[in-house]
Amino acid sequence: MEQLPKWADLIVVPLVGLILAFSLSMLMVFATGHDPMDALSLMVKGALGSTYGWGYTLYYATNFIFTGLAVAVAFHASLFNIGGEGQAAIGGLGVALVCLFIPWPHWTIALVAATAAAGLFGALWALIPAYLQAKRGSHIVITTIMFNFIAASLLNYVLVNKLRPKGSMDPATAKFPEPAHLPSLGDMLNAVGIPFAKGTPANVTLVVALVACIFVYYLIWRTRLGYQLRAFGKSQPAAVYAGINPVKITIITMMISGALAGLMAINNVMGEAERLILGSVEGAGFIGIAVALMGRSHPLGILFAALLFGALYQGGAELGLWTSIPRELVIVIQALVILFTGALDNMVRSMVAKVLVRPKRAEA
Amino acid sequence: MDYLTILQILDSALRLATPLLFACLAGLFSERAGIFDIGLEGKMLIAAFFSAATAYSTGSVWLGMLAGVAASLVLSGIHGLASITFRGNQLISGVAINFLASGLTVLIGLSWFKLGGQTPALQGDARFQGIDLPFAEALSGVPVFGPLYSEVLSGHTFLVYIALLCVPLTWYVLFRTRFGLRLRAVGENPAAVDTAGISVVGLRYAAVAICGVLCGLAGAYLATGLGASFVKEMTAGRGYIALAALIFAKWRPWYALYATFLFGLLEAISNRYPSLDLGFITLPSQFMQALPYILTVVILAGFVGKATPPRAGGEPYVKER
């Protein structure tokens, strides 16, 4: 494969991939009888052209950061955690219990407690698959898929039969009390004099997500645990040689992964909906897989990938609001973005290399 | 539970297992050749759509089936391009294919049929009809076996029998033919295949193509055999269950049959008993819904040992860097 300068690899290749994905998508818009340029500018403007758009983009991105980090941490230990969906859902249950049944004096304390609960619940939901993988060799991919379904049923039971306020149609908990409401990004920025649209769902959880990115970076590359889990992920016999306990490391890694997925709940449950509704994860657990893979399991990469997907979501919503382009177009765009920047990146790379490297050779 | 009930549950289990079995065997071919495929779901979905759409437009379920297989093959081609030719990440490619199918089916469905992404209901020759096996009627009187034959085995659509036939066929191809030997080898050690003078790329594309065909049949069965139209997202996670069954089956054809049948059986049981009154406690419906998944975990933990995937699985074959 051609050698590319690092800057080209990091910037040009993903960019060309994105351009390819969007070109194809716009072709599709055109084929369905709409104006591609209009659609594109509507999406970009809708997602990034105003603080209002950013308020939504960042909200979705926050979700994806958490689930992306969750998948990435497990990946580093060679564990494929497909259970983000269920862990995030159960994390939501933790948040709901903490917010509903304990009277908090102030959101800051509530946030700390909810963070702990979301993490703990998510971690516990990952514990059984982790234990089974470590002790019984039950494949983590199957067990985490199964636990997604089980989580959905459990939540359905809890919301339909237990936590739903009497007489409410909605399979959802009651609204959390006022002190457990998180300040939105708009409120916070306006308070320090930066104008930002109000009424958007991005909230203080974004800060937690950024902290989580930094935390994961340090965890993976700067702590002993991270060192050990990466070593375990690369070679299990070597890990045994080094005295790393496979059972322990599998369980700890999966619990951290589950906890990160669970943390998503402070964004969507506590920050946005302010109550727990059924199906609140909305596929973010699966998007997290794509985000982690595209971000090459690095927090910085995940941050960008999450932003990209967040922008796609919000841009797609604007498209849905102002045009009759079906909302499924956004799914297709997502698919193409994943395909060209994630799976066919080598194809894009060799295309870029043809343009960048050839002339240089001719010079030499 | 009387005998008839058991038979009815088995009958239902067989129907429910069929799409899983196709998909599971599809994954088996692909993964045995070293190409992981979490895009089974997407390929089934797009096949379901195109088979229903074509069957509706042409009135022929056979053409529909072919169209479904062709559509699934196109996605297989993309997966092959990404993971074989361009040595991309197989998981990412699979995820992309699932999204692609989920979006495209509705998008195309909307513009063709204006029915919200659904296809019109299929009738007559546009769908598969049940086939009564020979002597089903005559044998039904025979005690025990008779009803088993006539109730459970007989009366399914063509594709159910094809799926069942695919099991010994897969076994035979994998373990008794040259192609199968090479296919298994390329999933274990592609360098061995390469140095033996066989094209790794060619073999892997062949495997991915077979995977496409089988997923195509799975999708066609959903839309034109079990159902009678395409409904968006109608695969409802069956591709993932098939993947789980594949691991469960340790990448072996006969085990694949058992694993998928077990999934079908558990689902059939929970369909039959939406909530279960045990006398002292009534299990809520949500518990019964989750039961197949809970039991899977229990079985996995208790009875199935470690499953070792094909050694070269998931890794692109790179000989020079």
Added chain:
Amino acid sequence: MTTAPAIELKGISKAFGPVQANKDISIRVMPGTIHGIIGENGAGKSTLMSILYGFYKADKGEIYISGEKVSIPDSQAAIAAGIGMVFQHFKLVENFTVLENVILGAEDGALLAPSLRKARKDLAALAAEYELNVDPDALIQDIGVGMQQRVEILKALYRQADILILDEPTGVLTPAEADQLFRILHRLKDEGKTIILITHKLREIMEATDTVSVMRRGEMTATVKTSETSPQALAELMVGRKVLLRVDKSPAQPGEKVLEVENLKVVDSKGVVRIKGISFEVRAGEILGIAGVAGNGQSELLEVLGGMRNGTGTIRVNGQDLDLTGKFSDARSRRKRGIAHVPEDRQREGLIMDFKAWENTAFGYDDDEAYQTGLLMNNAAIREDAEGKIERFDVRPANADLEAKSFSGGNQQKLVLAREIERDPDLLLVGQPTRGVDIGAIEFIHQQIVALRDKGKAILLVSVELEEILSLSDRIAVIFDGQLMGERLPAETDEKELGLMMAGMTGEDT
């Protein structure tokens, strides 16, 4: 010259990215001869042969077989041209049977059964003809490396190769196995087949080849008749300086008992008894060599001592019992007790191939105080430490930021050795320290081990290389079938006696 050379390469060049692996190489090999190729690690030997076999494509150059120009775009073409190759790292499918591996790619017809039947017959014939007995129905993963190599040779013969390339074939063989290999090679030669033999062992070159080529840094530096050269001369051509071919060491001065093993038993996960109650001791300042054919329990012995496996019996280090089954029966606890371990398989166990060299120097010792700053690891300290080790152990290239996999085997081994020896352990466990390592590096590695001994440390050496055992050990114990067959002093024994003991004859029988 009357006959055309069996193989003639003209001006072959090959680059992997920035690395020029082969530079304008030309070579002629006459039919019916054994041609040796030697060269340091990374000199480009394997690359050249892989090009001949169609595994890699040359950037430039021409290939002639029996005087005719051929193009070899892939291995299929090489096989058709009558070339067979036994790779340094075998290309076998581990969970296939021998028979299946042999027919892979050379099947007759679409169904397997006839192919298998024919191959079974042909294999029996080949086995009889060349003493290449293998169980055709055994799984590759269940047979030893010696057997696996036979399968590779059978593969080539089954395809009726006239030209056989062997890349470091004896790296993993016992002396007896190696001897047998050379008998086979000679027989093949007598039948008119042409053989190219890559090896690091000068003795093999001297004993087996007719002509020999020396490679250095991608270039062919010399081709000579074997009868007209000497090991010393070849070694100099190879390394570019004078090398010591014998280990230079003073007599041992054994001190206190450091390691005492009593009645150690090991049962593996399948329930097979791998070690059947052995006892021995190692004193400070001495090297105990354990000789034995691979698979007789020496790996398990190292693993138990290194904490990677449980066992029963008693093991004392510096007079204190080791935990063999419980909570402290792990590698980390062993290290805390002053045991360092250079494992037999550096790539699978000793190193994380995807980690940078500097990360690998902390492998197993990541809990060292010196590597921590508060909650975090002190990467700067680890890196500094690594750079020192790389310099002192002459790891090349001296770049701590390279991943372990981009070092050659010899340099990988130096990395492991530097990490373990510089811990200044009371007891050093060493498994196969020079497997597949070139002469220059072997010399260095041996010196380091002896130096540690001279510091008064105890060393347990496990090796299948009798030459290594004989030249490095102060005492030699022979292991066979999980039992110790007896002890010898190197001065009072020889390869022949040890070889017999390794085959299960007790000292008394000999």
Added chain:
Amino acid sequence: DPAIIFDLGGKFDKSFNEAAYNGATRWAEETGGKFAEVELQSDAQREQALRRFAEAGSNPIVMAGFAFGNALGEVAGDYPDTSFVIIDMVVDAPNVRSVVFNEHEGSYLVGYMAAQTSKTNTVGFIGGMDIPLIRKFACGYAQGAKAANPDTKVLSNMTGTTGAAWNDPVKGGELTRAQISQGADVVYAAAGGTGLGVLQTAADEGILSIGVDSNQNYLHPGKVLTSMLKRVDNAVYNAMKDGPGLETGFNVMGLANEGVGYSLDENNADLISDDLKATVDAVAAKIISGDITVHDYMSDESCPSLTF
């Protein structure tokens, strides 16, 4: 111009959202007017869509689904000059019209018909996702069936616990077969896209089915006994016709004001004898008059005739 917001199921869900969509298109066709519309993809978009439409001047804004309750509660006050119409949920604000349906009454009627038609004294119910609203349907249906014949056995299944339960016709069909094997010869589907599988399988297996929300009789002429009509289309149509400044407040759409009912057309005319029609209409009249009270599952979250 008016605007309409569809719930996550999408406007072509073959039942609830689609009925709303039909109402809006009928209005557009009759008046030549235009309306803005959006299908949601995420819960967070509810408030977003409401605000964006309100700011863009859409009036009235109609939303289909109980899940909008919270969002509308937040938003309504901020746009006092915009009228909102919410279906299936009550939101107490001066500029909101809340339309709720007595699905239990309609379901009671079709349950009654099912039991009267059944030869096996066994009727089935197949719901989509297991949520209270669907239990309300099931509960009304079971009461009607028991009222027609106390010996009737009522089978009930929910398709699942996730959103996929609305789009799984294959499972719908399989549930139908399971109920048939237990003797059911009339099944009532309240399950969105999953219901299509129910109706299809019922037709294939030669039993009768009952559609929901819209008139689904035409899907399998002669094989769909009837459909439980929930006139969401009328609610949407009326809202759009009333236009900005529409009368707000609490609207209950029941049998009395033809908000719910059963369908009778050429497709099922042969299935419903004059006798049956007369009996059912009499039952309907009694419900309207209050002589029969149909228990609403939502009132105390329990059902006298069915356990969940």
